């Protein structure tokens with residue numbers, strides 16, 4: 001009962017929702033469902049922090065400080081327009097539940113393990129914000145697609161991989177437990193943004209030091225599914241687990 005009172009009290013205080021909101025599914029992206037579902041302006045009503053991609057896979061999306069950014073093929077970042085549309089996204093109103101420092105992390109896999117060890121909450125969805133110094137960060141962006149869209153596994157073969165060295169920046173990402181299926185990317189998924197907000201992309205690999213890590217644990221998931229023929233006709237019962245791993249890491 002106490003929790004209920006707390007919930008009512010926070011509602012009265014106008015506290016923001018703790019839910020994670022997704023737009024479309026990673027499984028749908030794998031099947032080439034790349035059209036915009038909602039606008040960036042609408043996306044920001046669901047969360048001020050997150051990641052995703054745009055209509056026609058036109059850039060890697062980073063949602064940071066209540067602003068949507070687009071990293072292009074070359075990793076150059078610009079603010080997206082409020083009218084630009086979102087093909088896939090996961091967003092949250094970021095409210096840190098746990099903060100810790102890491103001196104040195106030499107890979108994305110190690111970073112994930114250390115977050116897991118710190119939280120010890122393997123069955124929750126977690127938004128992760130990590131600011132640090134990157135000796136090396138390997139990023140990718142995919143080229144804008146033309147209709148008819150090829151599946152993501154094909155598109156990923158033509159991704160542009162690039163590296164930034166000795167830069168400060170922020171990792172923006174999520175951990176979705178495997179039981180959430182293909183709504184999110186199972187495991188950790190990070191996008192990156194430099195402090196000047198001019199460079200970024202989807203993170204493939206990294207080595208980071210002096211990191212401040214903030215974790216926002218969520219037990220609420222809101223999934224918005226596209227209302228479109230492309231989504232309705234896509235075979236989303238296929239198991240895309242391996243293909244997602246290949247395309248996203």
Ligand SMILES: [Zn+2]
Nearest residue numbers: 189190191202
């Ligand atoms: Zn990504």
